[in-house]
Every structure is written in structure tokens, then in C-alpha cells.
Amino acid sequence: MLPLNPAHLPRLLTEALRLHEAGRLPEAEERYRSVLAVAPDEPAANFHLGRLLAARRAPEALDRLGRAARARPQEAAGWQAWTAAAATFGDAAARKEVIEAARQARLPAPLLSQIETRLSGAPVKPVAQPRIGRAAPAEIKALLSDYQAGRMAAAERRAGAILSAAPDCALAADVLGNAQMAQGRQTPALAAFQRVVALEPGWPDGHLHLAQALLALGRAAEALDPLARAAALTPKPARALMLLAVTLARMGRQTAALAALRRAVAAEPRHPEAQFQLGILQTDLRAYAEAEAAFRAAEAAGNRSADLQLRLGQVLLMQGDEAGAAAAYETGLAREPDHAMLLSRKALLLQGRGAFAEAEALLRRAIELAPGTGEFYRILSASLKMTPEDPLLFEMQRRFDDPATAEADRMHLGFALAKAMDDLKRPESLFTYLRPANQLMRKAHPYDIASRRAELEGIFATFADFTPAPPRRRAISPRCS
Known part of the structure; x- marks a missing residue:
């Protein structure tokens, strides 16, 4: 519904920008258009809607970006975005329109020269x-x-x-x-x-x-275009392409991010950070074998960090290679003995093997190194029988009650404290911690019944025409007397 009061527009525009940066483009576009339905010449809404449309090469982007540039001629970003769109998918008339508008606006000579050079058809050297x-x-x-x-x-x-x-x-x-x-x-x-x-x-x-x-x-x-141009202007584009990929991934555009990282490692196969970032993205996409290959390539190219061994261990574990994961964690800890997350991951493996005392020692050390990480308390609580005199109990309660504690850490602390209350036979206090922990879990991982229904319907449709083959009858050999 369109806002009837123009006073609503700043809030709606702020909301649109937040959705845009989060990669929720249809929702952002709807809000930009709501703003423009009330204020057709609003510069920021035209500019950001134009950027959104330019990403899919929609002709309307040229009009939106042109309106924004003319409304705020002193802002170089508007002219640069309009120029980039015209150069990328505009025709000769569109390019000419930008040049003429820039000249009429009496832009600073360097900016005008940049616009004219890019739209003249001559390649930038x-x-x-x-x-x-x-x-x-x-x-x-x-x-x-x-x-x-x-x-x-x-x-x-x-x-x-x-x-x-x-x-x-x-x-x-x-x-x-x-x-x-x-x-x-x-x-x-x-x-x-x-x-x-x-x-x-x-x-x-x-x-x-x-x-x-x-x-x-x-x-x-707005950073996407200059990053792409930086990569295009150098024979060693990995640095620009890595930053482009990270930016795209944060905007929810994982496919484009993956393409950028593949270009980076194709151009510079021995670039350790490019291979490392490719491994991280492949892990996020659950392509664990590909992630492992990228992490190993990063190590071969010179990445000796404990963080690489942590991530390598995780993808090996996801592929069922517990021994390989344990070896990666040991390698990482040999390089950085006080790496709290590696200590916690090694402890998890030890818990799975029943080595609870050794795991507890590692987790207490991890907590000492990073006391604000709620996950460590939760992992420890799984195999620890809490006692009233354990100083860890007071520390967990203090951090849980601290308003400055991050929600993710508070969630883990809540689950750890609920387990502690069960250990201490204090059922009246258990839900004091379990209820808010569950609420934070739901907030972090919302359940969408529509998405789940669509997933199940897809599975049903896939197997709709599937008829299992009848079981083979095994021949019964005559018994020998």
C-alpha cells in the first residue's frame, strides 16, 4: 500500500536501502517504487532503483539514473552510475544523452573527461x-x-x-x-x-x-562497478575479484560471487588468499569436496594459517573424514597453540570418542582465551556435570544477564545454563534459561512452513512416476544331506 503521508518516505527509503544491501531485491524494488509513486523526482530513490535495475540491464535504469544525476549534479556517484549503465547496455543515443547532460551541468573537468572518455567508445588504457x-x-x-x-x-x-x-x-x-x-x-x-x-x-x-x-x-x-573495473584493468585481478566476490556474497548473490572467485584463481592460481576465499564460499554452498581442494591449493600456495586448518578440518569432517579433520586441527594448533576455536573443535572430536576429561581441559582453555564465546560453554556443558561451586556457573550467569552479550552467544549460554540447572536439580530455574535460548534459536533460524511445503512438494513431484523394481527372488540351493 502506498504511503499517503510524505513524512513516511524517509522511513520507507531507509527500509528499501536495508533490503537492497541484504540482497532482497524484489522487496527493495517495491519500496523504491512506493517512494517514487509519491515523490517521482526523489533523487536517492531514483539512484538506488536505477542501480538495482542496471544490475539486470533493464532499460528503465537509464531513466532512473539520469533523473538522479540531474537532480544532484554535484554528486559524482550519480554521474558515474549513469555513465556505467549507458556504457554497458545503452545505445548510441543513450550515451550521447549522458555526455550532453554532463556538459550542461558544468561538471568538474576531470569528471567530465572521464564520462566523455568512457562513452566515446575508445577503450580506457x-x-x-x-x-x-x-x-x-x-x-x-x-x-x-x-x-x-x-x-x-x-x-x-x-x-x-x-x-x-x-x-x-x-x-x-x-x-x-x-x-x-x-x-x-x-x-x-x-x-x-x-x-x-x-x-x-x-x-x-x-x-x-x-x-x-x-x-x-x-x-x-555501488562498489560493484569500480571493483569490476579494477579487475578489468590489471593482469593480476585476484585482489579486486576477491573483494568483489565477498561483496556479492554478503548481498546474497552467491552464484555471482563464485564466478568472480573462479575468475580470480584462474588468473592467479597461486594466489593463496583467492584460493582460501574460494574454499570459504564453497563451504557455505556445501560443496565440500571443492572446498577441500581450494583449501589445499591455498596451503600449497603458501597459506600457513591456523584458520585454514580449522576450515579444512571442518570440510573434511563434513565428508566423514574424522581422522583427516583431527590431523588438520593438530596442524593448526602446532602453528597457533592458543587458537580458541581450534581447541574447541578438537575437544568436540574427543567428546565423540569418550575422552571427556581431555575435552574438558581443552574447552576450559578455550573459554579462558575467548570468554565471550557462548558456544564454548555449550559444548562443555554437554559432557560436564555442573557443581554448585564451579566458578564457570557464575561466569555463565553473569554473561547471560549482561545486556552487552551478543544474541548468538546468549543463546548458547542459555542452553548451557539450562543443562546446568538440570545437573543441579533446580527444575524451577531451568526454563529461565531454556525459554529465551529457544526464542533466540527461532529468531536466528526461523522456520518457514511455506518453504518446507515447497521442498516436500518438490520431492513428491520428483518421485511421482517412480515405481520400485520388484525384489529379486533368491534361488534356494537344495540342501545336501
């Missing part, structure tokens, strides 16, 4: 380093010295002064943005990186830095 323009080499040397020494405030001041004297210095703009990012000032950093890609559209790191600023500001969908 990759460059290895950003230009320094009219900046004095001595000033550039001093700027880099400040930045490399970690003097970020000084680097920011010096970069600003250089740009005042030499507005065409892409290197100074990039250092300016990185110095601002290091100081937690993402919004001005974004403007600096937009200036970088306008001055030097062929420099892959400029697009990568722009994307990182957008991600830091929570604008994941």
Missing part, C-alpha cells in the same frame, strides 16, 4: 602509476614520506596543499583519500577517490580504493 601532473617532484617525495611513516594528518595537509597548486595530481588525491580513510573519515575519502578515478580512469588501484571507501560507508551495491 591501463596505467601502472597515477600521474603527478604539475606537482613538484620534491613535494611528492615529502608527501610519500609522511604517508609511509604513518603521519596521516600531515600527509592529509600536504596532499591538500599539492592539489590546490596542482589540481591534476592524481597521486596526491589518492594519498589524500588513504590518509583520510586511516583516520576514519570515509566520506571525504570517498570524494578524494572519486577525483582519482576521474583524473586517472586507467589506474586499477584508484577504482579499488574507491570501492573500499564505498564499502566502508555501507554502500556495497
Whole structure:
């Protein structure tokens, strides 16, 4: 239903953005359109709806992005998104419209040049380093010295002064943005990186830095285009493709994320982090054999982290290889003896073998290392007979009652405490912990009867025409007397 009061629009737009970033695109689109039905020229709604439509190359995206750019001509992001859409799937008339609108808006010369270059049909030539323009080499040397020494405030001041004297210095703009990012000032950093890609559209790191600023500001969908451009401009695209894949996966677009990671490892097979990220995504997709292969490739390429061994052990366990999982956990602990999660996973295997005392010692150590992780208490409670004097009981109660405890940790603590109340013969207190733990479990893993019904109907349909073969009759051999 359309909101009748324009005062409702900011709330509806905020909700649309949240759904968009969560990858719930049909719902986001419905809310954007509800906003625009009341306020057809609302710039943010047009911009974000345009981005959503551009991802599926819908012609309407050009109109929406054009409206947003014209409404806020001072915002480079609108022009860049409109330009990207026109370059990707627009015809000659659409590209000409963007160029003419940009000229009429009297955009800054670097941004206008970027738009004209991209839409002219001439390919952007990759460059290895950003230009320094009219900046004095001595000033550039001093700027880099400040930045490399970690003097970020000084680097920011010096970069600003250089740009005042030499507005065409892409290197100074990039250092300016990185110095601002290091100081937690993402919004001005974004403007600096937009200036970088306008001055030097062929420099892959400029697009990568722009994307990182957008991600830091929570604008994941806007980061997709600069990440794709960064990857296209370099013979070593794994870094940009990894970040693209992680961004897509967080938006719920796992298929596209998987394609990006496969491109990364195809381009750079010996890139350990690309193989590691591929293994993580394959694990999430329950492709355990493929995940194992990726983790082993990451290790062969030089990843010696305990985290890799933890993840490798998990996928081996999912494939029924308990001995392999145990070996991976041991390898990880040899590299990082105080890795709390590895200690807990080794303890789980020991519990399964009945080695409860050894498992308890490992879990108490894991709790000592990471006392806020509720899962460790729950795993320990499975094989521990709680006593009233155990200091762990008070610690669990304190953390359960603490409002700052994360919901996932509080859920695990609730189940652990319910088990403890059963051990202590305090049935009147058991549901004090079990009830909220179950509520948090339902919240984290909601049961959808419609999805379950659809799943079952799919199974029934698959086997609708299946008729089992009659059992074979075994021939009875005559008995020998």
C-alpha cells in the first residue's frame, strides 16, 4: 500500500536501502517504487532503483539514473552510475544523452573527461602509476614520506596543499583519500577517490580504493562497478575479484560471487588468499569436496594459517573424514597453540570418542582465551556435570544477564545454563534459561512452513512416476544331506 503521508518516505527509503544491501531485491524494488509513486523526482530513490535495475540491464535504469544525476549534479556517484549503465547496455543515443547532460551541468573537468572518455567508445588504457601532473617532484617525495611513516594528518595537509597548486595530481588525491580513510573519515575519502578515478580512469588501484571507501560507508551495491573495473584493468585481478566476490556474497548473490572467485584463481592460481576465499564460499554452498581442494591449493600456495586448518578440518569432517579433520586441527594448533576455536573443535572430536576429561581441559582453555564465546560453554556443558561451586556457573550467569552479550552467544549460554540447572536439580530455574535460548534459536533460524511445503512438494513431484523394481527372488540351493 502506498504511503499517503510524505513524512513516511524517509522511513520507507531507509527500509528499501536495508533490503537492497541484504540482497532482497524484489522487496527493495517495491519500496523504491512506493517512494517514487509519491515523490517521482526523489533523487536517492531514483539512484538506488536505477542501480538495482542496471544490475539486470533493464532499460528503465537509464531513466532512473539520469533523473538522479540531474537532480544532484554535484554528486559524482550519480554521474558515474549513469555513465556505467549507458556504457554497458545503452545505445548510441543513450550515451550521447549522458555526455550532453554532463556538459550542461558544468561538471568538474576531470569528471567530465572521464564520462566523455568512457562513452566515446575508445577503450580506457591501463596505467601502472597515477600521474603527478604539475606537482613538484620534491613535494611528492615529502608527501610519500609522511604517508609511509604513518603521519596521516600531515600527509592529509600536504596532499591538500599539492592539489590546490596542482589540481591534476592524481597521486596526491589518492594519498589524500588513504590518509583520510586511516583516520576514519570515509566520506571525504570517498570524494578524494572519486577525483582519482576521474583524473586517472586507467589506474586499477584508484577504482579499488574507491570501492573500499564505498564499502566502508555501507554502500556495497555501488562498489560493484569500480571493483569490476579494477579487475578489468590489471593482469593480476585476484585482489579486486576477491573483494568483489565477498561483496556479492554478503548481498546474497552467491552464484555471482563464485564466478568472480573462479575468475580470480584462474588468473592467479597461486594466489593463496583467492584460493582460501574460494574454499570459504564453497563451504557455505556445501560443496565440500571443492572446498577441500581450494583449501589445499591455498596451503600449497603458501597459506600457513591456523584458520585454514580449522576450515579444512571442518570440510573434511563434513565428508566423514574424522581422522583427516583431527590431523588438520593438530596442524593448526602446532602453528597457533592458543587458537580458541581450534581447541574447541578438537575437544568436540574427543567428546565423540569418550575422552571427556581431555575435552574438558581443552574447552576450559578455550573459554579462558575467548570468554565471550557462548558456544564454548555449550559444548562443555554437554559432557560436564555442573557443581554448585564451579566458578564457570557464575561466569555463565553473569554473561547471560549482561545486556552487552551478543544474541548468538546468549543463546548458547542459555542452553548451557539450562543443562546446568538440570545437573543441579533446580527444575524451577531451568526454563529461565531454556525459554529465551529457544526464542533466540527461532529468531536466528526461523522456520518457514511455506518453504518446507515447497521442498516436500518438490520431492513428491520428483518421485511421482517412480515405481520400485520388484525384489529379486533368491534361488534356494537344495540342501545336501
